[in-house]
Amino acid sequence: MPPNSRSAARHHRAATEATGAPRERAPVVVIGAGPYGLATAARLSAARVPLRIFGEPMEGWHTHMPKGMYLKSVPAASSISAPQPGYGLADFRAAEGKAPVGDLYPIPIEEFIGYGRWFQERRVPELERSMVHGVRAVDGGFGITLDSGEEFLASAVVVSTGLVPFAHEPTQLRRLTATGLTSHTCEHRDLTGFAGQRVAVLGAGQSALESAALLYEAGARPTVVARAPAVVFGDPPQTDRPGTRSRSVRLRKPGSALGPGWSLLAVSRGAAAYRHLPTSVRLRLLHTVLGPSGAWWLRERVDGRFPMLCGRTVHSAVPEDGTVRLELADPGGGIEPLRVDHLLVATGYRVDVDRLGFLEPTLRQAVRTFGGAPRLSAGFESSVPGLYFTGLAAAPTFGPVLRFVCGTGFAARQTAAAVSAGIR
Ligand SMILES: Cc1cc2nc3c(=O)[nH]c(=O)nc-3n(C[C@H](O)[C@H](O)[C@H](O)COP(=O)(O)OP(=O)(O)OC[C@H]3O[C@@H](n4cnc5c(N)ncnc54)[C@H](O)[C@@H]3O)c2cc1C
Structure with missing residues (x-):
């Protein structure tokens, strides 16, 4: 002690x-x-x-x-x-x-x-x-x-x-958990151990995109699999200091602790009032305000570096010969196979x-x-x-x-x- x-x-x-x-x-x-x-x-x-x-x-x-x-x-x-x-x-x-x-x-x-x-x-x-x-x-x-x-x-x-x-993992992946072939991002403090491996990264938020970038830079071969139709990045701030931004920018997108914009300003200053919204509205806003996106500075470490399969959900994921055999479903009903050594879950x-x-x-x-x-x-x-x-x-x-x-x-x-x- x-x-x-x-x-x-x-x-x-x-x-x-x-x-x-x-x-x-x-x-x-x-x-x-x-x-x-x-x-x-x-x-x-x-x-x-x-x-x-x-x-x-x-x-x-x-x-x-x-x-x-x-x-x-x-x-x-x-x-x-x-x-x-x-x-x-x-x-x-x-x-x-x-x-x-x-x-x-x-x-x-x-x-x-x-x-x-x-x-x-x-x-x-x-x-x-x-x-x-x-x-x-x-x-x-x-x-x-x-x-x-x-x-x-x-x-x-x-x-x-x-x-x-x-930490949340989609239920259809539970069968894989015991095999060690899948893990949540929160289980890792160091991604360099994946060097040389094919890793599917599930998610489209900052954690998914940054993990994929770190994996790639460590010599792994990541593939991002995202339900979202496209991966989104924030815009770089116009200047280093909010006070030096033009008046029109400040009016259109006022600064807040959560980022620029009126809705972000409202939720960052209005936490006490948020509690009085109907439960369904609160839960919806929690997931839609600041939805999944990468930071502006991450874009150049992601774009064009490794495959990103957007608009896909995991239809099935089964262990096979020490690897993961994934079937990805697209919105048109198509099924696409993907074989990886590990599935990294970044689903929040x-x-x-x-x-x-x-x-x-x-x-x-x-x-x-x-x-x-x-x-x-x-x-x-x-x-x-x-x-x-x-x-x-x-x-x-x-x-x-x-x-x-x-x-x-x-x-x-x-x-x-x-x-x-x-x-x-
Ligand atoms: C990948 C990632 C990136 C993020 N980036 C940002 C960011 O850029 N900016 C930002 O504002 N937020 C970011 N966040 C969110 C951020 O993690 C949280 O806002 C913040 O850490 C929450 O603080 P906390 O004190 O609630 O929990 P934590 O920081 O998770 O601390 C939990 C504490 O609980 C202790 N604990 C757990 N169980 C026990 C126990 N049984 N007994 C005693 N102690 C226990 C742990 O030892 C630890 O001290 C990020 C989150 C993730 C996952």
Whole structure:
């Protein structure tokens, strides 16, 4: 157990033994140390809420995204929210002696991981690098079990375990899963091991296109298979700084954290209002606003480099002699064969509370859901009092901004305020 973990455990035991009233002093527990967990913890700790936070700092980025990747979000929209100024990506770059950057600078993932860890060391030094094994409801609170076997009580729990538990694979590929011939993009931190292999990449979003580019550059032979009729790329920003764009451009396509355009501006600023839209509208917007597309800077690494089979769906996928035999269906009803050594699934993430195995089954069942996602209050609280969900799990309630780092400000402010009010 890391030293800070031991001291927090000692501190809590001491408090419990001394007072004999563990629940009154039970800490709030934040599960997860990615951008959302860190931003929430930073706010709770600034509000002097007794807190324990668990997880590996930036694990989602370090372990479940490929080396060599770049962020699609621009630097101005890639800061983890903190209660005080001085902890943005620009501050990190300045502290590292690096020059300021604008919208034309794609952030290398290694830089962003470094930034997240820098943020954690300064704003969330109490992080305990242990995993939460179980959460169960106990009278008026929660019983927490860590991987180390330690057990303690929490007054509230904020679940910020990110995307990985929600990795989505089309059901017709399940037969292949056990063979190791298929994998989700989140299972890879390094794609160079595929050098020399034929890899079908399923999907048309940034993750699919960038994975295919990285595979190609590593000496693999990727083929993109996409349901969409064509692969789409964003347009490069007109200038490096939004303020220097012409008035007509700014009026037609106002800048926002999610990119230029009125609809993106509305969803990036209107997360609180989004929650009041009818459920069907919310779920539709979640998938259509910012639909699958590649970043502008990715186009030259993709176009003309490897085959892209658009307008195709997987009709069947079967293992054969250590390879995958795919049958692809086109809209005209035609079937086309494709033989590959591996099928890389880049079909994204779907929120489903049932996938959160660390929540004891009875607790999971008590969480009211819609389409698998938790129903949340304006303060990110689920139907189980004291149990909060943030990050991607909150996107079906608050909209697409919660899928990105730029949503950490809204989420952390709302959650920390509700948690603080709830435990008083
Ligand atoms: C390929 C890819 C590219 C992306 N690019 C961008 C981009 O350019 N810009 C952008 O804004 N967003 C991007 N995103 C989305 C981005 O990943 C999320 O917005 C962000 O990481 C969510 O942060 P989070 O804190 O919710 O989760 P994560 O960053 O996934 O962190 C999850 C945390 O939970 C912890 N954890 C998990 N289980 C447990 C447990 N049982 N106990 C304790 N801790 C646990 C992990 O250790 C980790 O610390 C991208 C996503 C993907 C997949």
